[in-house]
Amino acid sequence: MAFTSYEFILFFTVLLLIYWLVRRRDWQNVFLLAASAVFYGWLAPWHVAILFISLTIDYFLALGMLRWSEKAGSLLWFGVAVNLGLLGFVKYYFFFDQALASWSSRIGLAGDLFSSRIILPLGLSFYLLKKIGYLIDVRRGVLAPTRDWVAFAAYVSFFPQVFSGPIDRPQVLLKQLEGLRAWKAEHLVYAWPLLVMGFFKKIVVADSVTVVVDHVFAMNQPSGFLLLCASLGYTLQILADFSAYTDLARGTARLLGLETSENFKLPYLSLTPTEFWNRWHITLSTWLRDYIFFPVRRALLKSHLKQSEFLVLVIPSILTMLVSGLWHGEGWTFLVWGLYYGVLIASYQLIGLRGDWAPKTKGARFVAWLVMFGWITLGWAIFRAPSLGWLGGSLFQTPFIESRDDWIGGLTALSVIFYYSLPLILKWLIDRYLREGWLQGLYHALATLLVIVYVNSATSDFIYFQF
Amino acid sequence: MGLSGIVVSRRYGLTLPRPPGPRFDRQVRKDHLDALVKGEPQIVLIGDSTLIYGLDEQVFSRLTGRPAYSIGIQGSASAFWYLVLRNNILESPYKPPLLVIVFRDTILTAPGFRVQGSYFEPLDEYARHNEPLLLQLAFVNEMNPLERWADAYLPPYAARLDVRREIDTQIRYSILKWTGCDVQCADDSLETLYNGANLDPDAVTSAEEYLFTPEQLNFDRQVDRSFLPEMIRLTRENNIQLVFVQIKTLVRESQSADPLALAGYFTALRAYLERQAIPYLDFSSDERLKQEYFISPTHLSEFGKEVFTRLLAESIEPWLTLPR
Numbered sequence: 001m002a003f004t005s006y007e008f009i010l011f012f013t014v015l016l017l018i019y020w021l022v023r024r025r026d027w028q029n030v031f032l033l034a035a036s037a038v039f040y041g042w043l044a045p046w047h048v049a050i051l052f053i054s055l056t057i058d059y060f061l062a063l064g065m066l067r068w069s070e071k072a073g074s075l076l077w078f079g080v081a082v083n084l085g086l087l088g089f090v091k092y093y094f095f096f097d098q099a100l101a102s103w104s105s106r107i108g109l110a111g112d113l114f115s116s117r118i119i120l121p122l123g124l125s126f127y128l129l130k131k132i133g134y135l136i137d138v139r140r141g142v143l144a145p146t147r148d149w150v151a152f153a154a155y156v157s158f159f160p161q162v163f164s165g166p167i168d169r170p171q172v173l174l175k176q177l178e179g180l181r182a183w184k185a186e187h188l189v190y191a192w193p194l195l196v197m198g199f200f201k202k203i204v205v206a207d208s209v210t211v212v213v214d215h216v217f218a219m220n221q222p223s224g225f226l227l228l229c230a231s232l233g234y235t236l237q238i239l240a241d242f243s244a245y246t247d248l249a250r251g252t253a254r255l256l257g258l259e260t261s262e263n264f265k266l267p268y269l270s271l272t273p274t275e276f277w278n279r280w281h282i283t284l285s286t287w288l289r290d291y292i293f294f295p296v297r298r299a300l301l302k303s304h305l306k307q308s309e310f311l312v313l314v315i316p317s318i319l320t321m322l323v324s325g326l327w328h329g330e331g332w333t334f335l336v337w338g339l340y341y342g343v344l345i346a347s348y349q350l351i352g353l354r355g356d357w358a359p360k361t362k363g364a365r366f367v368a369w370l371v372m373f374g375w376i377t378l379g380w381a382i383f384r385a386p387s388l389g390w391l392g393g394s395l396f397q398t399p400f401i402e403s404r405d406d407w408i409g410g411l412t413a414l415s416v417i418f419y420y421s422l423p424l425i426l427k428w429l430i431d432r433y434l435r436e437g438w439l440q441g442l443y444h445a446l447a448t449l450l451v452i453v454y455v456n457s458a459t460s461d462f463i464y465f466q467f
Numbered sequence: 468m469g470l471s472g473i474v475v476s477r478r479y480g481l482t483l484p485r486p487p488g489p490r491f492d493r494q495v496r497k498d499h500l501d502a503l504v505k506g507e508p509q510i511v512l513i514g515d516s517t518l519i520y521g522l523d524e525q526v527f528s529r530l531t532g533r534p535a536y537s538i539g540i541q542g543s544a545s546a547f548w549y550l551v552l553r554n555n556i557l558e559s560p561y562k563p564p565l566l567v568i569v570f571r572d573t574i575l576t577a578p579g580f581r582v583q584g585s586y587f588e589p590l591d592e593y594a595r596h597n598e599p600l601l602l603q604l605a606f607v608n609e610m611n612p613l614e615r616w617a618d619a620y621l622p623p624y625a626a627r628l629d630v631r632r633e634i635d636t637q638i639r640y641s642i643l644k645w646t647g648c649d650v651q652c653a654d655d656s657l658e659t660l661y662n663g664a665n666l667d668p669d670a671v672t673s674a675e676e677y678l679f680t681p682e683q684l685n686f687d688r689q690v691d692r693s694f695l696p697e698m699i700r701l702t703r704e705n706n707i708q709l710v711f712v713q714i715k716t717l718v719r720e721s722q723s724a725d726p727l728a729l730a731g732y733f734t735a736l737r738a739y740l741e742r743q744a745i746p747y748l749d750f751s752s753d754e755r756l757k758q759e760y761f762i763s764p765t766h767l768s769e770f771g772k773e774v775f776t777r778l779l780a781e782s783i784e785p786w787l788t789l790p791r
Contacts, residue, residue, distance in 0.1 A: 408653055409657055412639055412643060416638055453630045454631065
C-alpha cells in the first residue's frame, strides 16, 4: 500500500479515528500493530509472518541477554547472524532462484513453482537494521530491553517507516510507544506541511522527472551527454522521491502523536563526502557510523595496525561504505557505488578535508560545492546504471554527443530538470530567509494545488513518451 | 483553493458539478474512413505497433488474394480499436467483410490501458464529443469514489489534464525554442531517440506490468468491463466477420505474473470467443516465431514480419469465404 494511494487514505483515516478514540496507550499500540500488519501484508500476507517471527526472536534474545549476561555475546551474535542471514537470502535470492528452479524440476515439480510465487519482502533491510541496532544497544548496556512485546513489535513494524525508514533508534521511537500519547492540535500543525511537501515532492517533482530519467537509463547505450542529463535528473529524482517518503512517514507518525527523526538536511549543499553522508539518509548514516564505522575504527586503534594512520583512516570508511553499498541492493553497481564513496571519504580525509571543512571565501566554497556536487552526480550514475558495462560503454565508448537528436533529447531533459528543481530551491530560500512569513503558507497552498493537478494526470508507462 | 477553483473554472469553461471523466473535442479523425472508401479492402486489420512491425500489408494482400488494409496505431490499445471501429469503419459507406484485431497479452480486456497522460490526445482524435461507453469503461470504472467526487466538484482536479498539458508543453519545449527547434522538430528527435528498438528490453517489459496484475488476469471480472462485448455486437450488427489474433511477444515471459492465472485467462478468453462463435487465432506461443526474430520484446524484425505475415495469411484462409 503506497502513501499516495486511495487505499492508504481510507486506511489511515479509519486508523486515526480509532487510535485517538481508544486513548489507552496499550490499546493504541495494539491498533498500531494491527494496522502495521495490514499495511505491510497488503500485497503478500506471509511477509507479516516473517516480520513477526523474526522480531519475536529478537525480543526474546534481548531479554535473554539481560537474564544470562555471561552468554549475552553469543546471543547477540546469534541474533545478528539470523537477521543478516535473512537479509542475505532475500537480497541475493536471485542467485538461489535458478538453483531452486533446477532442483524443483529435477524432483518433478514445475521449474518456476517457487520463483513465480515468491514476492520478496519489501522493507526487510530497513526493519532488520532497527532490530540489529536494538540487540547491539542492549548488549552494550545502553538500552534496557523492553518487556512489552506489543510496543516492541509496533516499533519494529511501525507502518510509516517499515518500507523506507527513517530507521529510528529504539531510544527515539520505542520510548514514545512505551509512553502516553494524547491528541494535540500541534500534531496537525506540525504534520500538515510535511504531508503537503511529501505529496508535492513525490507526485509533482519525482514522478515527472522519472519519465526523462527512465528513458535514458532504458536505452541500450546513450551518449555521454544524455547520460550526464539523466544523472542530473536522477540526482533530483532520488532526493525528491526519498525525502518525500520521509516527509510522509514523519507526517503520518506525527498525526499518531509520535515524533520521528529527520532523514535529509539539504544534502546537495555539502562540501565534502563526509558532510554529504551526515546530511543524506541520516538515520542510516548514523546507524552505519555507530555500529560499523566506530567499532571498526576502535578495533584498529587497539590492534597493531594503529601505527598506520593511513589504514586507520582508510579501512573504516571503505568497509562502512561497502556495507552501505551491499545494503542498498544486489549487484556490482551497488558494490562499486559503496566502494566509490568509501574511497572518496577516505581521500578527502587523507588530504585533511573532514566533514566540517569549509573554505573561507565564497568563491572557494562555490568551487568546493561544485566539485562535491559533481561527485554526487557521478555516484548516482553508478547507482542507477543497469550495469557497470553499460555505464562504461556510455562514458568511454560513445561520443559525448552522437547526433542532433542527442542534443535535443538532452536539452529537453535539462529543461524538465531545471523547472522541477525550481520549486525545491524556492522552498529552501523561503525556509532560510522567510520562515515565518505569509510566503510559507502561499507556497503550501500552491503546492497542494499542483498535487491535485498532477495526481492521476500522467501515466507511469513511459515507453511511448512521444506518442 | 476557492480562488483557484474560480480561476480554473473560468479559464477552462468548467461548470460544476460535472459528470466524471475527461471531455472529448468535437473533431474526429476520419483518415481510415477515407482510405476504406477509396481502397475498398476486403480485410481490415487493427492493432498497435506489434501489427506495424509484424505484418506486411502488401505481402498479406498477395498471399490471401484479397486487398487488405492495416490500421496499426503506435502505442494503441483496446479503447483506440473500439473508437476506430465505431467512428471510422462503421461510419464508412463501405464496410469490409472481415475485420482482424491483432492484440497481445491481456490488452483486449484492459480498457484503461494507454488512455491517460500522453495517450489521451491521440485517443481524443478518434473520439466523438459524446462517448458514454468510452468514458465509463476506460475512465470512470478506473476511478475510485474519491476521484469521482473530485472530478465532479473540484475544479483543479477536473481540469487537470488540460492544466498538465499546458505545463508539460511549457517545460518540455521552452529551452529548445532558443535553439530554433520547434515542437515538431523536438518531437521528431525524441521519437528517433526513444524508439522501441533503442530501449533496454527489461525497461520495455516492466512498463507492461499493468497487463499482468491479478485484476487484469481475471478474465471473468474484466470481460464485462471491457470493449470486447461491444466490439462483437457492433461487428455482428453490421455483418462484419470478426477475427481475433493474438500475436507473440516476449513480454509475458519476463513478467512475474502467476503462470496459472495467465493460463486461466487465455482459457477463459478462448471459451468466451467460442461461445460467441468468433474465430481466435493464437500465435502467442508459436514455436515458428523464434526469439531471434524479435528486435525488442514486442516488435518483430523484418524477417520476423515476413514469417508472421505468411503464418497469418495461412491461418486466416478458412474465413476468407468471399469470392476472390
